[in-house]
Amino acid sequence: MSANKAIMLTPGPTPLPPSVSNAMARPILHHRTKEFGELFDYMIREMQYVYRTKNSVLMMTTSGTGAMESAVVNLLSPGDKAIVHSTGAFGDRFVKIIETYGLKPVVIKEEWGHAADVKKLIKALEENKDVKAVFFQHTDTSTGVVNDVKALAHAVREHSAAVVVLDTVSALAAEPLETDAWDVDVAVTGSQKGLMNAPGLAFAAVSERAWKVVETAKLPKFYFDWRTMRKSLKDSETPYTPGVTLVMGQAEALRLIRQEGIENVWKRTAELSDYTRAWAKEQGLALFAKDPAHILTALKLPEGVDGQALIEEILREEGISIAGGQVHLKGKIIRIAHLGFISKSDLDAGFAALEKRLSRVRA
Amino acid sequence: MSANKAIMLTPGPTPLPPSVSNAMARPILHHRTKEFGELFDYMIREMQYVYRTKNSVLMMTTSGTGAMESAVVNLLSPGDKAIVHSTGAFGDRFVKIIETYGLKPVVIKEEWGHAADVKKLIKALEENKDVKAVFFQHTDTSTGVVNDVKALAHAVREHSAAVVVLDTVSALAAEPLETDAWDVDVAVTGSQKGLMNAPGLAFAAVSERAWKVVETAKLPKFYFDWRTMRKSLKDSETPYTPGVTLVMGQAEALRLIRQEGIENVWKRTAELSDYTRAWAKEQGLALFAKDPAHILTALKLPEGVDGQALIEEILREEGISIAGGQVHLKGKIIRIAHLGFISKSDLDAGFAALEKRLSRVRA
Numbered sequence: 001m002s003a004n005k006a007i008m009l010t011p012g013p014t015p016l017p018p019s020v021s022n023a024m025a026r027p028i029l030h031h032r033t034k035e036f037g038e039l040f041d042y043m044i045r046e047m048q049y050v051y052r053t054k055n056s057v058l059m060m061t062t063s064g065t066g067a068m069e070s071a072v073v074n075l076l077s078p079g080d081k082a083i084v085h086s087t088g089a090f091g092d093r094f095v096k097i098i099e100t101y102g103l104k105p106v107v108i109k110e111e112w113g114h115a116a117d118v119k120k121l122i123k124a125l126e127e128n129k130d131v132k133a134v135f136f137q138h139t140d141t142s143t144g145v146v147n148d149v150k151a152l153a154h155a156v157r158e159h160s161a162a163v164v165v166l167d168t169v170s171a172l173a174a175e176p177l178e179t180d181a182w183d184v185d186v187a188v189t190g191s192q193k194g195l196m197n198a199p200g201l202a203f204a205a206v207s208e209r210a211w212k213v214v215e216t217a218k219l220p221k222f223y224f225d226w227r228t229m230r231k232s233l234k235d236s237e238t239p240y241t242p243g244v245t246l247v248m249g250q251a252e253a254l255r256l257i258r259q260e261g262i263e264n265v266w267k268r269t270a271e272l273s274d275y276t277r278a279w280a281k282e283q284g285l286a287l288f289a290k291d292p293a294h295i296l297t298a299l300k301l302p303e304g305v306d307g308q309a310l311i312e313e314i315l316r317e318e319g320i321s322i323a324g325g326q327v328h329l330k331g332k333i334i335r336i337a338h339l340g341f342i343s344k345s346d347l348d349a350g351f352a353a354l355e356k357r358l359s360r361v362r363a
Numbered sequence: 364m365s366a367n368k369a370i371m372l373t374p375g376p377t378p379l380p381p382s383v384s385n386a387m388a389r390p391i392l393h394h395r396t397k398e399f400g401e402l403f404d405y406m407i408r409e410m411q412y413v414y415r416t417k418n419s420v421l422m423m424t425t426s427g428t429g430a431m432e433s434a435v436v437n438l439l440s441p442g443d444k445a446i447v448h449s450t451g452a453f454g455d456r457f458v459k460i461i462e463t464y465g466l467k468p469v470v471i472k473e474e475w476g477h478a479a480d481v482k483k484l485i486k487a488l489e490e491n492k493d494v495k496a497v498f499f500q501h502t503d504t505s506t507g508v509v510n511d512v513k514a515l516a517h518a519v520r521e522h523s524a525a526v527v528v529l530d531t532v533s534a535l536a537a538e539p540l541e542t543d544a545w546d547v548d549v550a551v552t553g554s555q556k557g558l559m560n561a562p563g564l565a566f567a568a569v570s571e572r573a574w575k576v577v578e579t580a581k582l583p584k585f586y587f588d589w590r591t592m593r594k595s596l597k598d599s600e601t602p603y604t605p606g607v608t609l610v611m612g613q614a615e616a617l618r619l620i621r622q623e624g625i626e627n628v629w630k631r632t633a634e635l636s637d638y639t640r641a642w643a644k645e646q647g648l649a650l651f652a653k654d655p656a657h658i659l660t661a662l663k664l665p666e667g668v669d670g671q672a673l674i675e676e677i678l679r680e681e682g683i684s685i686a687g688g689q690v691h692l693k694g695k696i697i698r699i700a701h702l703g704f705i706s707k708s709d710l711d712a713g714f715a716a717l718e719k720r721l722s723r724v725r726a
Binding site for chain 1: 369371373375376378379384385387388389390391392393394396424425426427428429432459460463464465553555561562563582583584585586602603604605606607608609612678684
């Protein structure tokens with residue numbers, strides 16, 4: 001126990017609203033009861049509101065990575081051609097998952113910090129007319145970059161019959177997304193970011209066009225089989241015991257999002273990101289991403305500052321969690337999230353902790 | 364809201380001890396911090412205590428079914444021979460999972476309510492010398508039957524080089540299990556039964572003999588890949604964002620189990636089951652299982668009683684959850700659990716609700 005109040009500026013898990021924690025601490029429901037079924041249906045309907053879709057929304061008890069894998073195994077068959085347009089660590093994860101199942105995806109790799117270039121995607125689509133699915137991220141938390149989902153999805157539709165698979169794990173309920181209007185076939189996400197819930201649930205919004213592909217996809221799956229989930233959905237339940245407390249928390253978090261209005265959630269996230277960037281500019285800290293998202297701000301550190309040591313010291317001494325860089329960016333950048341239940345006062349506390357230590361380096 | 368206090372006599376989710384609910388409502392930890400790492404390590408060590416093993420214990424964010432699938436994909440390769448000794452709905456699930464991956468398991472099927480016959484297993488092992496893995500349940504919640512795990516595991520060791528895979532999802536921390544002394548290679552379980560936590564976490568205890576098989580197993584897996592989990596375990600973390608609040612709850616539930624002592628937990632469960640059977644005998648209700656487990660009591664209903672309507676009425680009018688029959692037993696049996704945080708007073712309330720309604724039928 002310390003005198004510090006824990007403050008999380010990390011891009012998932014994000015802090016939980018007190019009413020969400022309280023909802024999860026209520027007496028647990030049995031998952032084959034009318035009461036749970038009604039809560040589950042409410043949650044699914046509100047997920048459609050957040051996704052801006054009329055498509056069916058499936059729920060899985062798993063991490064975001066499990067939901068990414070579920071998209072691969074439910075949409076592809078051995079020998080199928082897939083394109084991955086990778087903009088960071090999570091794009092590379094799609095490549096690894098697809099390769100795990102013996103397929104060789106066509107990979108377009110952007111330099112970390114750059115958004116997916118639509119021209120490169122169009123070229124790949126023209127060279128691979130028989131592509132079955134195109135995978136890309138909405139935002140990549142490893143770099144804080146945001147993709148132009150509307151333009152990418154439109155390019156896929158114009159140049160192929162492929163389904164569009166969007167990983168919006170780190171972007172849903174933070175960056176604007178219009179699943180139906182932008183014609184996104186599959187959008188997978190996790191509970192622990194913009195959705196303001198604890199980690200452990202994942203979702204997939206699946207279009208009718210995608211369902212036709214799912215019906216014939218041959219890669220093996222049991223727990224992640226979307227067909228079984230869709231069947232159970234009609235009975236207001238899941239095929240296997242779901243994370244019941246997490247559903248109770250998610251329903252409450254979605255109630256909060258509805259109350260605020262999804263457009264206002266997007267606006268709030270953008271305001272926090274603008275606020276952080278104004279502060280960074282004052283401090284002379286440069287943005288890492290060339291095409292920065294609103295979900296988080298990745299900042300380059302001054303020469304000679306060990307980013308890993310910096311964030312560890314701040315957590316130890318002040319109880320404030322800030323994320324560092326991943327893979328080759330470890331120690332070189334810090335990442336400050338604006339997702340979910342993160343407030344301006346949380347950011348101010350983080351800024352103060354950073355300023356104090358950065359001024360020591362400058363002195 | 365009703366005047367009734369919710370009472371759960373269902374075999375998972377089981378009711379949660381208040382301190383477990385409170386632990387999950389504490390400020391959420393980030394999963395890449397020292398504080399979480401220490402809690403995670405503690406949880407893993409205490410799981411070894413509950414499993415009675417020195418083997419590595421892996422944690423997954425998934426349902427029990429996900430853990431069952433993880434055993435299949437981490438132990439088998441295309442063309443491998445496997446035996447499933449099925450004693451109910453969950454044994455049949457192992458068969459379905461293995462078939463999903465294109466393998467044809469040798470299936471020994473017992474009549475529902477009967478334990479696995481060791482002689483039948485020995486015969487199958489002698490006819491299939493090249494078998495790679497043998498799968499069976501500790502208890503099957505569909506019928507309330509318990510298997511003689513020690514004898515079955517011993518038979519596998521005596522007659523083959525196969526690994527022993529035990530599904531103890533519904534039995535761990537309720538029925539006695541000696542993972543190491545009985546030489547069980549793999550034991551998978553879920554958080555929501557004897558472990559007194561909310562659903563969403565699953566575990567696998569994996570022996571060194573099993574790890575040798577895992578290293579060469581070729582079935583595809585990404586999220587469920589045990590090799591990645593073992594690697595992360597050394598750094599006190601999981602490969603992907605875990606169900607953090609569920610880990611917080613599990614650590615507290617394991618603290619309660621340690622405080623009581625695992626042998627006392629087994630004893631308490633057996634006492635509740637004896638208590639229930641004495642009551643059933645008085646009521647003239649026959650046990651469904653020929654080889655009944657202590658985790659739950661499955662009772663046949665008198666002719667003319669619709670079991671489904673009965674339990675629905677009790678839940679609606681008194682807030683008490685009792686499980687019905689599954690598959691072909693739907694409406695024909697009821698199942699009263701003795702698992703985890705279920706008390707004698709909970710059972711008394713259930714008995715009173717049942718007596719009141721059964722006496723109406725008899726009158």
